[in-house]
Amino acid sequence: MEMTYIKAINSALMEEMRRDENVFMMGEDVGELGGAFKATEGLLEAFGEERVIDTPISEALIVGAGIGAAVLGMRPIVEMQFADFISCAFDQIVNMAATTRYRHGGRAECPLVVRAPSGAGIHGALFHSQNPEAWFTRVPGLKVVAPATVYDAKGLLKAAIRDNNPVIYFEHKRLYRSIKEDLPDADFTVPIGAAEIRKEGTDLSLITYGGTLGQSLDAAKIVEKEDGLAVEVLDLRTLLPLDRDAILATARKTGKVLVVHEDRLTGGIGGEVAAIISEHAFEFLDGPVRRLCALDTHVAFSPPLEEAILPNTNKIVDAIRSLAAY
Amino acid sequence: MEMTYIKAINSALMEEMRRDENVFMMGEDVGELGGAFKATEGLLEAFGEERVIDTPISEALIVGAGIGAAVLGMRPIVEMQFADFISCAFDQIVNMAATTRYRHGGRAECPLVVRAPSGAGIHGALFHSQNPEAWFTRVPGLKVVAPATVYDAKGLLKAAIRDNNPVIYFEHKRLYRSIKEDLPDADFTVPIGAAEIRKEGTDLSLITYGGTLGQSLDAAKIVEKEDGLAVEVLDLRTLLPLDRDAILATARKTGKVLVVHEDRLTGGIGGEVAAIISEHAFEFLDGPVRRLCALDTHVAFSPPLEEAILPNTNKIVDAIRSLAAY
Amino acid sequence: MPQAEGARVQPETAARVEYELQLYYWMKLIRAFEDRVSRLHRQNKIMGGVYSGAGQEAICTGICAPLKDGDFVAPLHRDLGVFLVRGCDPARLMAQLMGKETGLSRGKDSFLHGGDMEHLIFGSTSMLGSSLPVAVGAALKFRMKREKNIAVAFFGEGASSRGDVHEAMNFAGVQKLPVLFVCENNRYAYSTPLEKQMAIDDVADRAEAYGFKGHVVSGNDLLAVLEVSERVIAHVRAGEGPALIECKTYRYRGHSEHDAALYRDQEELLEWQTRDPIPQYELFLEKKGHDLKHIREQIDERTHRVVQEAVDFAEQSPLPKPEEALEDLYAPNSGAVSKAK
Amino acid sequence: MPQAEGARVQPETAARVEYELQLYYWMKLIRAFEDRVSRLHRQNKIMGGVYSGAGQEAICTGICAPLKDGDFVAPLHRDLGVFLVRGCDPARLMAQLMGKETGLSRGKDSFLHGGDMEHLIFGSTSMLGSSLPVAVGAALKFRMKREKNIAVAFFGEGASSRGDVHEAMNFAGVQKLPVLFVCENNRYAYSTPLEKQMAIDDVADRAEAYGFKGHVVSGNDLLAVLEVSERVIAHVRAGEGPALIECKTYRYRGHSEHDAALYRDQEELLEWQTRDPIPQYELFLEKKGHDLKHIREQIDERTHRVVQEAVDFAEQSPLPKPEEALEDLYAPNSGAVSKAK
Numbered sequence A, B: 001m002e003m004t005y006i007k008a009i010n011s012a013l014m015e016e017m018r019r020d021e022n023v024f025m026m027g028e029d030v031g032e033l034g035g036a037f038k039a040t041e042g043l044l045e046a047f048g049e050e051r052v053i054d055t056p057i058s059e060a061l062i063v064g065a066g067i068g069a070a071v072l073g074m075r076p077i078v079e080m081q082f083a084d085f086i087s088c089a090f091d092q093i094v095n096m097a098a099t100t101r102y103r104h105g106g107r108a109e110c111p112l113v114v115r116a117p118s119g120a121g122i123h124g125a126l127f128h129s130q131n132p133e134a135w136f137t138r139v140p141g142l143k144v145v146a147p148a149t150v151y152d153a154k155g156l157l158k159a160a161i162r163d164n165n166p167v168i169y170f171e172h173k174r175l176y177r178s179i180k181e182d183l184p185d186a187d188f189t190v191p192i193g194a195a196e197i198r199k200e201g202t203d204l205s206l207i208t209y210g211g212t213l214g215q216s217l218d219a220a221k222i223v224e225k226e227d228g229l230a231v232e233v234l235d236l237r238t239l240l241p242l243d244r245d246a247i248l249a250t251a252r253k254t255g256k257v258l259v260v261h262e263d264r265l266t267g268g269i270g271g272e273v274a275a276i277i278s279e280h281a282f283e284f285l286d287g288p289v290r291r292l293c294a295l296d297t298h299v300a301f302s303p304p305l306e307e308a309i310l311p312n313t314n315k316i317v318d319a320i321r322s323l324a325a326y
Numbered sequence C, D: 001m002p003q004a005e006g007a008r009v010q011p012e013t014a015a016r017v018e019y020e021l022q023l024y025y026w027m028k029l030i031r032a033f034e035d036r037v038s039r040l041h042r043q044n045k046i047m048g049g050v051y052s053g054a055g056q057e058a059i060c061t062g063i064c065a066p067l068k069d070g071d072f073v074a075p076l077h078r079d080l081g082v083f084l085v086r087g088c089d090p091a092r093l094m095a096q097l098m099g100k101e102t103g104l105s106r107g108k109d110s111f112l113h114g115g116d117m118e119h120l121i122f123g124s125t126s127m128l129g130s131s132l133p134v135a136v137g138a139a140l141k142f143r144m145k146r147e148k149n150i151a152v153a154f155f156g157e158g159a160s161s162r163g164d165v166h167e168a169m170n171f172a173g174v175q176k177l178p179v180l181f182v183c184e185n186n187r188y189a190y191s192t193p194l195e196k197q198m199a200i201d202d203v204a205d206r207a208e209a210y211g212f213k214g215h216v217v218s219g220n221d222l223l224a225v226l227e228v229s230e231r232v233i234a235h236v237r238a239g240e241g242p243a244l245i246e247c248k249t250y251r252y253r254g255h256s257e258h259d260a261a262l263y264r265d266q267e268e269l270l271e272w273q274t275r276d277p278i279p280q281y282e283l284f285l286e287k288k289g290h291d292l293k294h295i296r297e298q299i300d301e302r303t304h305r306v307v308q309e310a311v312d313f314a315e316q317s318p319l320p321k322p323e324e325a326l327e328d329l330y331a332p333n334s335g336a337v338s339k340a341k
């Protein structure tokens, strides 16, 4: 069935709640409203108030209560209305959820999913545009995923729900209604921890995820056509744990790597990826690992500023050309 | 005067509060107790309850109130009893303090210092051993410092207090009473943003900061003596903004770089440093940029685990030898 | 008791009359400004989230009118009125909403997140409730510096569920700080009705759990708000500690301009509209013998002009330049002299 | 009213007598265990932070005694007694404190941060107050699954200042969840006395602000704690919503074993020691006609043996192996079958 990214999320929630009665949904306005973005539309009608819980504005409680239910065997999915507000639940995620199993000596499980609508490019300004993934990818005990396609949106969410560990699921708001895909009717999951090559190539590797996959593929097509460059595009899909094999394989294959993400440069995941490549594929490199990311600032509101700050297809094209020419 | 690292902090606080009546101190048990580590000892007696404020256990309030006083021209220094609890004030730091100037269009200042006793190696286990610096070094609008010497402990704290921006000051608990130095009696500051070469060398660069500087210097001495290796040791001192010039200069000079920190490998600052070097000193590299950091886990309690997790002099020696042999 | 403690009988001075008309002007200006903002949003001239406070004008007006120079205010997303009553230039405010260079944040942030520190209006983040600790810190400064100013923090009943609100109120109570907490209880947090947010009727009841007094007032009745705010603000200013005023009210529009608010009963809206703060106040003016028709015409003309000028200014203002994206992140450190008096 | 609502007169069954002696045993065991822990700390056999609950034994005992199988408890740093009363093996608990492989966390975490999920004892993080939302989530599960279990969250009056506590209590009130909040008010948070923590006398007063009832009880009087806890737990279990019990108490030792507690008045300590929960309860046993001397001897012998066995077990247990540092981070995903009944 053809569906949008947001619909894929919605149908994953529907199907998983139907499949497993221990799955439930909790967050602000997830019930009657169906969520600020309609990701949870129809859930209340299908599963009732006890499994689709509207909460007060209490992000720490939302995550904390999710943890409490999870360690008793439930599979809560909690929603941050915007990923930006995950900062208000930060301690619960990085200290409580992430360490639950470790500090119980392996005798506890915390199968919690935190859904976080992230990303910029929608005039959301400082507090509705954030890409907070790198705050969490440095936290052992968590898993972090960031689907870039409709298929992955559904498959990774299902995998996250079925995973026995806390998973932070970053869904990119700009993709919600801007991409569509024909999905199989049968149940499927996308494995957590596996990157995916979206386009093969031999001249240069472009490693990206989430909101910048589309732009990266567009850019790859442009340089293919205009410059005859064969760019390999690797979609990380899971940000913790990183798929080191896939990252190193493409780096070794092409010898030139450009990392692209919408999160800012400094402290973004690109640094970690570049460091891994530089350390473990050093002999294979024909040029520096470069990064094209948002500028090192907050995502500003006014269009000229936002445009200057965020990556886009043109900027990626330029970066590819420059690296190819190295 | 010879003093310990903790005494250097204490005397910086004393002197700055004496110098500027707008400086004040706020936190849990900072008054009569003088702080859990005695960093604020004597302040209450010297400056009274109005400028040395014992707060309830409310980290978000502590930082938030600091911001409110700061934007009105005060210079609050707030203490997290342990850096680990900074997670409870996370939103106030990364969203409120870091964006204050930006979202006011440059028409506000937030001269706030957050002191955070961090670091492991004292059997503190998961929640009293954290090195949370990399959560903050990816946040524009903040400055982050991490002194490794007694001199810097004092000079960077003074610079932080006089800085017109929010500064997170990570003080390493293991250094509190384990290192001593003779400090000048006259007022001095250490500039924020400037790394410092602690030992010159030509064979290999070791870049580090905070708790691992001492071990790194020890390791450098060992390999100098035993292997005749001249290791250059760069102490970052400021983690945001990074001193890119100093980083690139040493990398270009020696062609081989080992980054060492007590924070975990994945998502630590080492990744950013390695990425910067790999991108901007690519032509100069004679080997991969390597990282020696804590293992990718929480800091466990039991001595054999803690020992396995944390870097130490021997591990650094091995890493230097291995990279030198590349 | 016909002469209750705080219900001071105001002498009918010319100043008082002028003040009462000024209050009317403010409510009308807020309404006119916000109506225009909603329209501009529909015309795609304002992007991003737009949160109308229509229906709640008596609160911003009634709380801010008794404030003095040097008082600190921390408004939230629905408190455009606070900006206007506290003296923010309407033109710069409109430019802010349009992301212009001349706006409060120079295009950096959207809607009401740009503050105006010249008027001690602190720009909030989006994280609801997180400005309460900040207001408490401002009050701490006033106390430390022996200034007779107060800090005022506004928040919705929805925000009251945030931990930051608890921490802020508790500390304010312990330290007896000059801070006024103003809860605008409009019965909904986005789509979430009161009963899913709290198990009590009045947020004001929380104040006692922090050692200070909570007051409940009809937020749609300007005179009622004023009566409480004048009295309570005087107490707070006198150093008697913090206070909480809860204003019961209702938002007319959706949560944001994107929201059709289908989760609400249309009846409920209509009923609240019969308690609109503006006609209520007009009745009072009429009773006091004012020629309301005349006044309304005058004031409508004035608010219309002010709003139009604001729109003109904003529309003619330039957008920021791309390179400004990296400006305003850090304050320079020239001399590092501290600023507080 | 000699027969107050909850003061149910217990028939003097053999079971009741046994229960009363069991309570005595628990208090004595906690005291003996903690005394030994303090000693072991001085001997450098326990590293890291050690927080003694000496003086507060009646609370863990009186709250936990009426609990049933399947109830969930979230103790904090001073609640070693909760582990013992809820059935955690003393030997594994002692091994936990010594960082041994056989400890609750297999050496991963220190002191009471290792939980014992076999007995539904949830290991807390150090971040005070953050386990209250977790307990609320456990209660949510009980409600969803129609289980007649309850969740109990312990916290100090110091932790009550944290935002998480507010968010947890508010939501528990809204949802009328089967959760009991237990505040151990020992007058100090580390060095910080009550009056710097809150402007009210009783944390219990906060409960009403969340729509449920707060109860104050002498935390040094086991019978008083029991009287309230049996009654309140029955209500919570019956689905009547959450409740808060505040137990007034005092900690004998410093905040941790590193702390000499010089900020406290020695008089205050001595006065509280006259209200020690153990002799108070002994008086009760005597009044009931027990041969106290005999019982005490028996029980001292038993607690001593249990503690000694725990120490022996812990000391003989191996330390974890270095390579285990990377174990226990992630749960395997074998089949991913969900676990709740």
Ligand SMILES: Cc1ncc(C[n+]2csc(CCOP(=O)(O)OP(=O)(O)O)c2C)c(N)n1
Residues within 6 Å of the ligand: A028, A057, A059, A081, A085, A088, C077, C078, C126, C127, C128, C155, C156, C157, C158, C159, C160, C162, C184, C186, C188, C189, C190, C251, C255
């Ligand atoms: C911490 C946080 N969580 C969620 C949101 C998303 N959000 C924006 S406004 C709103 C409802 C606010 O309700 P209330 O505080 O009652 O103010 P009102 O909009 O009714 O004026 C929500 C949930 C937010 N801004 N901040």
Ligand SMILES: Cc1ncc(C[n+]2csc(CCOP(=O)(O)OP(=O)(O)O)c2C)c(N)n1
Residues within 6 Å of the ligand: B028, B057, B059, B081, B085, B088, D077, D078, D126, D127, D128, D155, D156, D157, D158, D159, D160, D162, D184, D186, D188, D189, D190, D251, D255
């Ligand atoms: C969020 C947080 N801030 C600070 C601390 C440090 N700390 C540990 S115990 C303690 C005092 C706790 O007081 P209270 O809650 O009353 O419990 P008590 O120790 O008196 O039993 C403090 C400040 C902490 N553990 N967590």
Ligand SMILES: [Mg+2]
Residues within 6 Å of the ligand: C156, C157, C158, C184, C185, C186, C187, C188, C189, C190
């Ligand atoms: Mg509301």
Ligand SMILES: [Mg+2]
Residues within 6 Å of the ligand: D156, D157, D158, D184, D185, D186, D187, D188, D189, D190
């Ligand atoms: Mg206490």
